Amino acid sequence: MKNTPESSLDVGHTGHPGELVGVGEDVWMDVIHKMDEVYSDLLQYEVALEEKNAKLEESQQFILSVLTAMSDILVICGRDGTIEDVNPALEVITGRKAADLRGTSVFDLFADADARVLARARLNVSCGDDEVHDCELPLRAHDGASVPVSFNCTPRFNAVGKSLGMVVTGRPVGELRKAYQALTQAHDDLKRTQQQLLHSEKMASLGRLVAGVAHELNNPISFIIGNVHALRRYAERLGQYLAAVHEGVPAEEVEHLRKRLRIDRILVDLDPLIEGTIEGAERTREIVDGLKRFSAVDRNEQQRFDLAEVIERAVRWVCQAERKTFKVAMEFSGPLPVIGSAGQMQQVAMNLVQNAADATRLTDLPTLRIAAEQVSTAQGPRILLRFVDNGPGIAPAHLAHVFDPFFTTKPVGQGTGLGLSISYGIVERHGGSLRAENLPAGGAAFTLELPLAR
Ligand SMILES: Nc1ncnc2c1ncn2[C@@H]1O[C@H](COP(=O)(O)OP(=O)(O)OP(=O)(O)O)[C@@H](O)[C@H]1O
Ligand SMILES: [Mg+2]
Known part of the structure; x- marks a missing residue:
């Protein structure tokens, strides 16, 4: 061309x-x-x-x-909020085509009048205000439902810096929120269950404790009561006798009265009766002292105490509430001085003894042997206490888990599985260790190792 x-x-x-x-x-x-x-x-x-x-x-x-691949919604608006363009994600949520939306106000996309007022106040950044981040407002979905969306809004400018309007992006938070709420709910439930378990564990061990203590107190209190009753009878007879003496009745009569009221016998009995009463009262005080020590809540208590005494008391308290056939052989002698909390160590010992009592429930001649051995190490003298029972031992698959919190093989209501995990923590805080093993001859052995006080 x-x-x-x-x-x-x-x-x-x-x-x-x-x-x-x-x-x-x-x-x-x-x-x-x-x-x-x-x-x-x-x-x-x-x-x-x-x-x-x-x-x-x-x-x-x-x-x-x-724009099509974006799952977040995108709206490009003019300075007055008139929609210039949207991405397909907004079309999906609102159920309206981009062509319909163009020319309408971005604020009409919100779910209700309140949200529209809020949106006008918060998302209007075209006048050169700061950007808006994570502003949560409800959008009206295609089915009329309101969908909570987290919005970001930034102003946009032309090449010479003149404001053209704003770009609004948003991410629906409904699903995220639902998942978060479900998680929070599950967490709360778990916390509540844990609290309940802890509570029932506390109640169970309190029950055992009260039974043991009640049994232990019963003995001295009953002989204090017996003695005091006898003393009252004696006091009456002595009063009768003294009244006769003071009234100046004839000597033969006084003599007769003295024999009838068995005054000499009373005088002989008086001392042992009072002695026995004092002993009973002291025994009661000792038990109460032990109870106070046991309930000591101070985690950082640093007192010197005799571990042998603590173990003996733990054994006594558990055995009193246990069946008569369960025997504990204590093959050690005190004193075994240790520094820390006697109450907490007693809790450890009581759990070990109680576990042995539970494990040997089906054993003939159920026995727990507690033996002690002193060893000297680079860190100083240490005491090894072995709790060996003749129960079935710990199943090999369970051996690695017995110190886990809430691990228990006992029926619901009979064990929380916290005993050994709490004990482990206590022993560690005392600078010692607690180990579990099965013996070749059968039965479980727990070794409690603690530093001895010099
Ligand atoms: N001497 C033992 N012989 C066999 N299994 C044992 C022995 N001691 C502990 N176990 C096992 O370890 C588990 C955990 O013991 P742990 O003392 O922590 O909890 P528990 O005794 O089950 O419950 P809780 O102590 O709260 O009453 C027990 O359920 C049991 O299976
Ligand atoms: Mg236990």
Whole structure:
């Protein structure tokens, strides 16, 4: 289609070459030359334009693919909040096409009047305010439901910094919130169950304790009561006798009264009776002292105490509430001085003895042997106490778990599985260790190792 100079020469030609009206041939040639240049420029522009167009299409396609892939919603608005464009995620949530949404107000997307007022106040950043982050507002979904969405809003500007409006992005938080709520609920339930378990463990050990203590107190109190009753009878007779003496009754009568009221016998009995009563009262005080020590809550108590005494008391208290056939052989002698909390150590010993009593429930001649051995180590003298029972031992699969909190093989209500885990912590705080093993001959052995006080 390109014009050749020859064909151009024909145009505007009168039919006689060299006879152009009023214009020289060189002028025509010049014009034709210029036209040619313009035409070739035009062609170049067209090629460049086509290239640019292809690039534009490519980048438009790129932007579209990004917008379509976004799961967050995106709204591009003008300065007054008029929607200029949205991404498919918003179309899905609102159930409206982008074409419908364009030209409407972004604030109409919100679920109710309150949310719209709030949105106008919070999301209006086109006047150059700060950006808004994580502003939670409800959006009206296609089914009319309100969907909580966490919005971010940023202003947008043109090349010379003039405000064009804002870009609003949002992420529905409903699912996240639901999952979070379910998690919180499960966590709360778990905490409550744990509290209940701890509580029932406390109640169970308190029950055992009270039974043991009640039994132990029963003995001295009953003989204190017996003695005091006898003392009252004796006091009456002595009063009768003294009254007769003071009234000045004849000597034979006084003598007779003395024999009848067995005054000499009373005088002989008085001392042992009072002695026995004092002993009983002291025994009671000792038990109460032990109880106070046991209930000592001070975790960091640092007192010197005799471990042998503590173990003996633990054995006594457990055995009093246990069946008569369960025997404990204590093969050690005190004193075994240890520094720490006697009450907590008693809790450890009581749990070990109680576990042995429970484990040997089906054993003939159920026995727990507690033996002690002193060893000297680089860190100083230590005491090894072995609690060996003749029960079935610990199942190999359970051996690694007996110190785990809440690990128990006992029926519900009979064990919380906290005994050994609490004991482990207590022994560690005392600078010692607690180990469990099965003996080749059968039965379980727990070794309690503690530093001895120098
Ligand atoms: N002497 C033992 N022989 C056999 N198994 C034992 C012995 N001592 C402990 N176990 C096992 O270890 C588990 C955990 O003991 P732990 O003292 O921690 O809890 P528990 O005795 O079950 O409950 P709790 O102490 O709260 O009453 C027991 O359930 C039992 O299976
Ligand atoms: Mg236990």
